[in-house]
Amino acid sequence: MCGIVGLFLKDKSLEPQLGALLSGMLGTMCGRGPDSAGFAVYGAGEKGETKLTLRAAEGYDFAALAAKLGDGLDVTTRGTHAVLAVPAGREAEIRAKLAEIAPDVTVVGAGARMELYKEVGMPTDVAVRFDLAKMTGTHGVAHTRMATESAVTTNGAHPFSTGLDQCLVHNGSLSNHRTVRRNLEKAGVKVQTENDSEVAAGYLTWRMQEGRSLGEALEDSLNDLDGFYTFVVGTESGFGVLRDPIACKPAVMAETDQYVAFGSEYRALAGLPGIENAKIFEPEPAKVYFWDRAAA
Template sequence: MCGIVGLFLKDPSLEPKLGEMLGQMLGVMCDRGPDSAGFAVYGGGAPGKIKLTLRAPAGYDFAPVGAALGDGAELETRATHAVLTIADSREAEARDTIAKQFKDVTVVGAGQRMELYKEVGLPSDVATSFKLSGMSGTHGIGHTRMATESAVTTNGAHPFSTGADQCLVHNGSLSNHRSVRRDLERAGFSVNTDNDSEVAAGYLSWRMKEGRSLGEALEDSLDDLDGFYTFVVGTETGFGVIRDPIACKPAVMAETDQYVAFGSEYRALAGLPGIETAKVWEPEPAKVYFWDRAA
């Protein structure tokens, strides 16, 4: 079944409350996906720096990772995850060091502004463990998972990130994900889980690598991805939504002068400020919606 939430802030005064608002929305969706949960937040970033979100088993000591990369590496630990900030020119070095020296550590996301967290457990508990309510930023997306096509694991939890500052959450099922997976692998993209949602994220990155904008890549997905799905995507500056042409998965959006919000059900939006006067609508099938702070 699964639940999706997304929040894009227009009003900078709300940015310190992004995590609190997103966490409330995520908590309401617990019963749509009690197995695992995750979220991505687009917060502060510095030119010339990149953030690598790392994941490891519970109780893991991330300090040696930062020490191995020496001066200039900054590390912030949150439960089973840590955010490693380094010069973007050192990203390949950092990934190589982690792969060779720290076998229990996985890189789950990277970007100048994006931090990505996901774990097995009740979504409200996952949000609390990572201290989502204290995070600030401009936009974020989240997912509560009821596993159907693969096991209940952290690897299977959403969001999936296959490009810098890019991530995706998905409600639905792709019928042709195996053939798309083979296309991705031939194009040089590695798919690390059995989850069809990672294939969808990789598909968008593949199209963008070929020169398509995210909006164009989402439009391409309507022809190339079979099944029923709702995608909510995040980029460094933007937030997008698309539903398949049948649109059998529930979805609702709300927009005010302060924000744009998405939820699998209206109740996920009901606690947002000013919702009583918001424009509320069901996104149309096979239509790309996108908001971009850079526009």
């Protein structure tokens, strides 16, 4: 049960403001999810490089960890998180090494462009802690969480990422996630937390591993995921939205020449530039919406 916001920029001139806009949107949704918050931002990426977003305890020395890994890996620390840039071909090797030498460090997300941050606490505080307002990029999603049936922990916070550059945020409550979780385990997709939303993220990752596009994977979820949900998903170049067929959970979207924006409530969109003249609409139930920079 939560608040979701998302912003997908069409206009390059807004990219320096992505974090500031997203942070403003996130702040309006505190009431919907006072327990924790998180966001994923698709910023700059270096060709041939994968960014691993790491999380550890407060005060953890990520620079020392990077030094231990050797090879002069580039690390940027933000509070309890750090982004480690690794050569794309060595991701698996470095993840294995991390697990070995730093078991208390979690990889929360990975991708060519995606960085992912989440923490317990009031969403506005979380945004400040990671300096979201200063981040730049092409698109991003953010989430405020009111925990339903799993614990209020950082691991339980959204977004969930179970594949490269993939992230998902969810508002609602799935009613068959235990069964889906068991099926995913058989298929080799690991779901780390007790959270139903991570099951949804894992489900989409699995469908895409099976060769489905994100749009097709979202279509599949209409058959396989039961319950109430609004999903907003991000990929390296795209941004998608899906509501369940009953569509009780709220969703409002705004589109202009400059951006596509999503909010659980209109309040989240009220501060966006040119919102007065935006096309405001509510996504239809059981209809997959997807915007892709590559296609644009």
